[in-house]
Amino acid sequence: MNELRFRDVSVRFGGRRRGVTAVDRVDLTVPAGSVVGLVGESGSGKSTLARAAVGLAPLSGGEILLDRRRLPRTPGTDAGRRVQMVFQDPYSSLDPRMTIGASIAEAVPRGTTAAARRAEVARLLDLVELAPERARQYPAQLSGGQRQRVALARALAARPDVIVADEITSALDVSIQGTVLNLVRDLQRRLGLSMLFISHNLAVVRYVSDVLAVMYLGRIVECGPVDDVLGDPQHPYTRQLLASAPQPGGPRPALLGTLTGTKAVLDAAEPTDPHHPPAGCRFHPRCPVGPLVLQRDVCRDTEPDGAAHRHLAACHFAAPRPGLEKQAPLPTRSLS
Structure with a gap:
């Protein structure tokens, strides 16, 4: 097994008065041999969660487990x-x-002979579809796509069970992104790796992932099989991400776009301050189905229970989880 699990993980930077909680009580599981896609806007905490997984961001609370054992907080340990x-x-x-070969060889486990290291470097370069002769070149002599392949080879040199890929195609030309994504998906399946794949591009995540998790303001607000979440999103934030993504044949209709004045009200809303997240549902100051538009006070006062809703959606008005369909509806007040 190589299951990676974040259990009640929090990461905070700064002091008590002016600090910010970048990751707040996150529970997320990357099943063995699966790819979990993590999406969200800039500042949502995706990269901080990734860095916490490899020991580059200190935990303020919770724990990270690999095969039910707590991961050490020192990256260099075996x-x-x-x-x-x-x-x-x-x-x-x-x-x-450093040459490409030296960078990759540096990550090969200790105790390997020099000849074995050279052979391993050649094998890894071939695995990521680069000629072994590239080992003598320097990063500046390679294209962006080739350098990303080298970065993949270097990560694989450590013989990991889990790969955390943080926006690995966003810095590449569109013409190169597809070949790198195909390589990543092929390597993951051939090597049986577990992978946390972070991206802001929903099309990319859908292509490589089995499970989709949506992050907003430090918390996971929806999580489930990728086709289920994108086919029937339950959280308003997920729907807005889908509505803002480029679509063939033109853009999707905006959520609740038929309500008179809704778009103007939402556009005038102040961005949420991550230093002072709101009480109740964190998305309610920007939500098109929340108190800003429909005067639903429960959104301001009560934090949603994701476990009660489909796709673990942290929204009071998401569809109930199968088996809980008969729960009583929450009180609402319509527009006056």
């Missing part, structure tokens, strides 16, 4: 090497003064 990260910018993650 147990910590079982989770490896591929960063967004491959150029900044590779030492420009």
